[in-house]
Amino acid sequence: MEVSSFSTSCRSLQQYTVVNVETLLLKKKCLPKWNQVHLFPSKRALRPVGRQTGTRQQNHAQVLCCQLKEVPIVDARCMDEVYDTLAERLVPIAAAESNPNFKHIVGLCGPPGAGKSTLASQIATRVNKLWHQRSSCFDSQVESPEVSIVLPMDGFHLYRHELDAMEDPKEAHARRGSPWTFDPERLLRCLTNLRKEGSGYVPSFDHGVGDPVEDDIFVSLQHKVVIVEGNYLLLDEEVWRDISSIFDERWFIDVDIDKAMQRVLRRHISTGKPPDVAKWRIDYNDRPNAELIIKSKNKADLIIKSVDF
Template structure:
């Protein structure tokens, strides 16, 4: 059987030539791909009970099979390899999207401190650098530097004035960052517009002011791949479930919660919060949010195992 891996079996998106993959004869209910990369060059087959795969020196792709789940694991140490491989796996998608109105939208979720913003930014930068190699002979009307874009969920926070008008404003501000302190309906409308019209203006978030900035981000017709990053994109209830259904791929950054909370604690302190206040916020708000988010990783197509930056 020809080896040609798909990121999600049902979608048939090919992994880059740098990685081995597998064509499955029958689709499976959930195809998880765990990523954490290391450099390698030589493949060998792996067979162990119900485990099949290929290993290229230190880089391994292992497929674990069961009646309910099939997933792949790529293990390694270097965060730059993660960025490079994620960009290369999206490059064929960008190359195939010759219709400028066609968008390939990736939802990237994970708990606070997992590195979502950095991953999205680095992958988009790398994809934009790789694109000229393909674009010159395929689509002269596309700006090679702008084939991919990031759309953060942060801009869809509720305004502070909206929190002030809630029944318990003090609690609302203390829990800012919880799902109910966002406007998912506005995000859904934004993504539907992007899907149907090919372009959209979206809000950013001004951390200095603490409020969204309307129409501050523009995703244009030339952007073939859009990575939407945010905590709650893969939740499976209410409007969040509708949001999740829009994505062509669903990525989740998997990280130990204690490690992610250490990162968030440092972030709080670096922005001026006293250590005791920062620790209180972690326990009262950030950790409960992270525990909820971790439950949504079951809805992902691709699990990215966090590596220290």
């Protein structure tokens, strides 16, 4: 994808907006110009990281400022600069930790149509590439393992048979994708186990079948950076609060809701839904969910603002 510009600036920490980055975001293929992105940490990013200790305990915003302020203004021609900038933030964190069970868990949140899966995948790929380049400098004979992996929240959907068992099965299926059609307790147990044990199996989601796939993703001890992507990771409700508290960093992709729904409409139609059915599903389910998700933006440490032009 082509990009019109990429720029960064570092301001005083007292102003809270430490870094601005301008570029495009979130399409899997190189297409004509789509949207523009601004990356900036929220006020919450100024709080210290509670789990880090000793000399490594430092302020999220200070870390971001120190790592990004030296990036020059670039006349970019592709999306790589944004992906690389975020990946380069994560690699030193993985490299600095000697605990074999260590996990740096990033929660990537945003409404439907924001591009969470694309962003998570691209950054994980770049983290692994940078890690391999770093490792090969020390031993060119040994292939380094992947150090980053993506964990999609979709694997924690309730099964269709669980929706069938609800008081109003028709409504449950129509509203699938709403918070109450997920199993947040299971997601919390999974993340807690990864934090404690350093490895474990997690489910994925088969969109063709429409159900989770058990134990389809293995997070190993070698995976130091885990990017969890999903809709409700920052939701300020019940179990979701506990899930949010596990993350070392909380990223939010902020997108104009009308633009996001246009993308979701195209996605529904591409999977075979008639246009009128696709529009009904957006009005009845996707947009209300997106409005709820956008309210959780203020819980983020880093906001990725996507604007179509």
